[in-house]
Amino acid sequence: MNRTPTPEAFGQDPWKARIDRVFARALVLPLLLALGLLALLLGDTLYRSVSVQVVRADMGPGHTYPFGLSAETILRQELLAQGYTEEEAAFMLQDPKERNALFLQNRVELMWNTHEGPFRYVVTNVYDERVADFSLAEGLRRWNELKANLQEGERLVLNPWLDQTFLTRPPSRSPLTAGIGVAIWGTVWVLSLALFFAIPVGIGTAILLEEYLREGRLSRILEVNLRNLAGVPSIVYGLLGLALFVRGMGLGPSVLAAALTLGLLGIPVIVVTAREALRAVPDSLRLAAFALGATQRQVVFRVVVPAALPGMVTGVILSAARLIGEAAPLLLVGAAAYVPFAPTGPLSQYTVIPVQIYLWISQNQPEFARVAAAGILVMLLLLSALYLMALYLRNRFRREW
Amino acid sequence: MVSLEQLKEHQTVRTDPVPESQALVDVRQLSLWYGTKQALYDISVRFPKNQVTAIIGPSGCGKSTLLRSLNRMNDLVPGVRVKGEVLYEGVNIYDPRVDPVAVRRHIGMVFQKPNPFPKTIFENVAFGLRLMGVKGSELEDRVVEALKRAALWEEVKDRFKKESGLRLSGGQQQRLCIARAIAVEPPLLLMDEPTSALDPIATQAIEDLILELKERYTVVIVTHNMQQAARVSDRTLFMHLGVLVEEGPTEVIFTKPKHPYTEAYITGRFG
Amino acid sequence: MEILKQRPSRHPVERLTLLVLLLLSSVTLLTTLGVILSLLGDVVQFFRRVPLAEFLFAPEWTPLFAEPRYGIAPLLAGTFLVTAIALFVAVPLGLALAVYVSEYLPSDKRARVLGVLELFGGIPTVVFGYFALLFVTPLLQKVIPGLSLFNPLSAGLVMGFAILPYVSNVAADAMQSVPRSIREAAYALGARPYEVALKVVLPAALSGVIAAIILAASRAIGETMIVAIAAGQRPTLTLDPRETIATMTSYIVQAATGDQPVGSTAYYALFAVGFTLFLLTLALNVLAQYIVERYRERYE
Ligand SMILES: Nc1ncnc2c1ncn2[C@@H]1O[C@H](COP(=O)(O)OP(=O)(O)O)[C@@H](O)[C@H]1O
Ligand SMILES: [Mg+2]
Numbered sequence: 001m002n003r004t005p006t007p008e009a010f011g012q013d014p015w016k017a018r019i020d021r022v023f024a025r026a027l028v029l030p031l032l033l034a035l036g037l038l039a040l041l042l043g044d045t046l047y048r049s050v051s052v053q054v055v056r057a058d059m060g061p062g063h064t065y066p067f068g069l070s071a072e073t074i075l076r077q078e079l080l081a082q083g084y085t086e087e088e089a090a091f092m093l094q095d096p097k098e099r100n101a102l103f104l105q106n107r108v109e110l111m112w113n114t115h116e117g118p119f120r121y122v123v124t125n126v127y128d129e130r131v132a133d134f135s136l137a138e139g140l141r142r143w144n145e146l147k148a149n150l151q152e153g154e155r156l157v158l159n160p161w162l163d164q165t166f167l168t169r170p171p172s173r174s175p176l177t178a179g180i181g182v183a184i185w186g187t188v189w190v191l192s193l194a195l196f197f198a199i200p201v202g203i204g205t206a207i208l209l210e211e212y213l214r215e216g217r218l219s220r221i222l223e224v225n226l227r228n229l230a231g232v233p234s235i236v237y238g239l240l241g242l243a244l245f246v247r248g249m250g251l252g253p254s255v256l257a258a259a260l261t262l263g264l265l266g267i268p269v270i271v272v273t274a275r276e277a278l279r280a281v282p283d284s285l286r287l288a289a290f291a292l293g294a295t296q297r298q299v300v301f302r303v304v305v306p307a308a309l310p311g312m313v314t315g316v317i318l319s320a321a322r323l324i325g326e327a328a329p330l331l332l333v334g335a336a337a338y339v340p341f342a343p344t345g346p347l348s349q350y351t352v353i354p355v356q357i358y359l360w361i362s363q364n365q366p367e368f369a370r371v372a373a374a375g376i377l378v379m380l381l382l383l384s385a386l387y388l389m390a391l392y393l394r395n396r397f398r399r400e401w
Numbered sequence: 402m403v404s405l406e407q408l409k410e411h412q413t414v415r416t417d418p419v420p421e422s423q424a425l426v427d428v429r430q431l432s433l434w435y436g437t438k439q440a441l442y443d444i445s446v447r448f449p450k451n452q453v454t455a456i457i458g459p460s461g462c463g464k465s466t467l468l469r470s471l472n473r474m475n476d477l478v479p480g481v482r483v484k485g486e487v488l489y490e491g492v493n494i495y496d497p498r499v500d501p502v503a504v505r506r507h508i509g510m511v512f513q514k515p516n517p518f519p520k521t522i523f524e525n526v527a528f529g530l531r532l533m534g535v536k537g538s539e540l541e542d543r544v545v546e547a548l549k550r551a552a553l554w555e556e557v558k559d560r561f562k563k564e565s566g567l568r569l570s571g572g573q574q575q576r577l578c579i580a581r582a583i584a585v586e587p588p589l590l591l592m593d594e595p596t597s598a599l600d601p602i603a604t605q606a607i608e609d610l611i612l613e614l615k616e617r618y619t620v621v622i623v624t625h626n627m628q629q630a631a632r633v634s635d636r637t638l639f640m641h642l643g644v645l646v647e648e649g650p651t652e653v654i655f656t657k658p659k660h661p662y663t664e665a666y667i668t669g670r671f672g
Numbered sequence: 673m674e675i676l677k678q679r680p681s682r683h684p685v686e687r688l689t690l691l692v693l694l695l696l697s698s699v700t701l702l703t704t705l706g707v708i709l710s711l712l713g714d715v716v717q718f719f720r721r722v723p724l725a726e727f728l729f730a731p732e733w734t735p736l737f738a739e740p741r742y743g744i745a746p747l748l749a750g751t752f753l754v755t756a757i758a759l760f761v762a763v764p765l766g767l768a769l770a771v772y773v774s775e776y777l778p779s780d781k782r783a784r785v786l787g788v789l790e791l792f793g794g795i796p797t798v799v800f801g802y803f804a805l806l807f808v809t810p811l812l813q814k815v816i817p818g819l820s821l822f823n824p825l826s827a828g829l830v831m832g833f834a835i836l837p838y839v840s841n842v843a844a845d846a847m848q849s850v851p852r853s854i855r856e857a858a859y860a861l862g863a864r865p866y867e868v869a870l871k872v873v874l875p876a877a878l879s880g881v882i883a884a885i886i887l888a889a890s891r892a893i894g895e896t897m898i899v900a901i902a903a904g905q906r907p908t909l910t911l912d913p914r915e916t917i918a919t920m921t922s923y924i925v926q927a928a929t930g931d932q933p934v935g936s937t938a939y940y941a942l943f944a945v946g947f948t949l950f951l952l953t954l955a956l957n958v959l960a961q962y963i964v965e966r967y968r969e970r971y972e
Pocket of ligand 1: 435438440458459460461462463464465466467478
């Protein structure tokens, strides 16, 4: 060879090579942006769920109580401070009715900090009055100033809105005592009933489509219909529920009407996930069962469905997670009402967690935004638990066929 | 019947080795690993200019791997490691200063299954040219030229701008892929079992085409069809278990192979 | 496997099983029928009282005023505005994400990232609404003078992220279904990764990508809580993203949480809006399916 070739002879194209590098890096940005937004959303909600407050106690001084006392002791002391006698206080705490009313009206909360020291209990009641509510940063910055300026009967607290009593209390007109307990029970009732309707229909349809129907008119109709149903906005299901269940069947704004509405909404998701689970079962299993002389039904229900069960359960959990967050359709079938008590049966009035959150957001008082933040955290924790469960199931039962 | 240990001991048996001056590609002591699995063992061979070289051997012996290491397509597989050199016109394409993308522009490749882009016939052939910045009437001329050279022009000349490449028959698709590969005038054309997915008539057309292409291009073709190797190639490489067992002029390999394994394979006793 | 689906046996238990399954799955068909019929009945009532021309062309939607007007245009404009803003965010981000996930990530990470994105879609939309109203709007108000407390801008921006997975995951699926051999062909011609992604894979997956965008649009149109919370509930015929507006969905929420007596025109108006919403989203979904079927590339 009479020339001395160099590697550069291949004609590097530095310009394009650079575009390539920039492009590959730039493509990471949307993912980072999305994750960043998610972090921001969670961070913002967490931040809002804690605030520094000055509250003027309805009666008596703005006492706080040391950590470790029982709620009962604290209430007794509070009653005494409000001017009740020992006997009256003892009576109120013993009579079941009085006691219940007492606990509904007064919330014994553990505060992260108070003007009398960190981690102390305060008693908040419906008639307490907010003097000021500060964001965490501002409140902490001005803590000493606020503490110095406290008036008679006022107390200063660093309030974590999401606490144990929040989970069990009914809603309230006052943000100070509002809780999500009733909504949690509403969600439990509505969701269980909804799944009770949706699971048989969803899984039955999946089995029919995957194991029974040959490709043909009927399977095509079912599939197209399901695909379109999955695309119908959830609020339209609400209108259906309003016209059909609330009015048409005369169920009124009840748990049952909500469950039927939500159930219909959940069916397409359950069908899709159940079909995936069935499809993952290899045909060799079916062939083996048929070869042993099993009938179609025996093959499906004794071999295929058990094999697909973990996948189906995972799918049901995921669709439950989807349904828990649905507010729009339930607004139309009665969840928007003010409901002070947990449902006692399918015909009870109800509200659910996301609707309760929506109602809080729509209130004017700024503390309701804090209550809503606490509600959101509860809902997100619940959803995380469900997703983790689904993830666990998926990994635990993953099979290499 | 043949153990890898026995083979690795062996030097490649060569008949009429290609002199360095006639080689377009000179592979020197090339070894390749997919992760921890070694797929090529210390291969040295030269591919002569303007000739057709066939690579034969039982499936899984590393034919495709060797072929794909000639244009650095193996770089796309995660975890690939290469040792040794591949000199293309005297330049080691595995030199760290060499951009693998630039290498591929000089070397055309045709795959086992026809893989036209879901674009028009015209756009398929124009793709490589556009990457190189060819535009306007020159683009058009060179697309037509490539289609003619791939013996596809007559069949598609009245619809090549509108019709999708996916609409053609399998044999036509493969000729389209050849046209696409040669449109950028690569001196070297690599073909990996280009007829294995085609019927006998389409195969015949491609084989005729290869013989014509030889005038202008250097061709390396992988095939497990021994008749095909015998019909189209000037030289033949026989590989087994990642080792280059024997290489030489095609008639020698097929009529009087020197290595017992080659003979066993040619006469159909294994593989 | 098709062949494993036996003809229905004559054995009574076998037939009963099939019958039960058929009955169960008929619920899905009945749901569709129910949606259409239940809406339609009240829609008919509505159009007995309000002429179609008024519904289509009147410039105001004020069912609760003393002299009510029933023009859907302001609600459509509001819906359009929010949807456009949401797509403006979701389409570029979603496509970039899809390209990244499908073409640049190794397969083991691919599933994980798609899963994370799916979680994004699993966040209840009240949460997004809350974030839009209390975080994004105050932030934007500092930059954009004259931005109302309730505005389609922040609702749309946040909704863009809420529908992001519909764009990214569906588009990534479409790109993943482009066979590897086609990518190899492009690489063998000396294409760089970005050229393979943009000039080969993206065009080859185009029908799927367009379908993804249409589906995302349909989601945005039907999305309720974000707009009800953050965009406001005042029907205004405007395309100014700073003003308070109402969408079809937020009007339905407003009407449903207030108390319209059953049988009033305002009550029936709820269903007229709902039916319009249903038709619009249905049309988009059907269009998306049509595009996927019609333009699907059939590889060997
Ligand atoms: N991408 C890959 N990753 C891991 N191993 C591979 C890969 N491609 C090929 N191999 C292995 O390398 C060996 C040679 O493969 P190949 O070159 O495709 O053989 P041939 O083309 O002769 O049939 C085989 O054992 C094969 O399993
Ligand atoms: Mg091969």
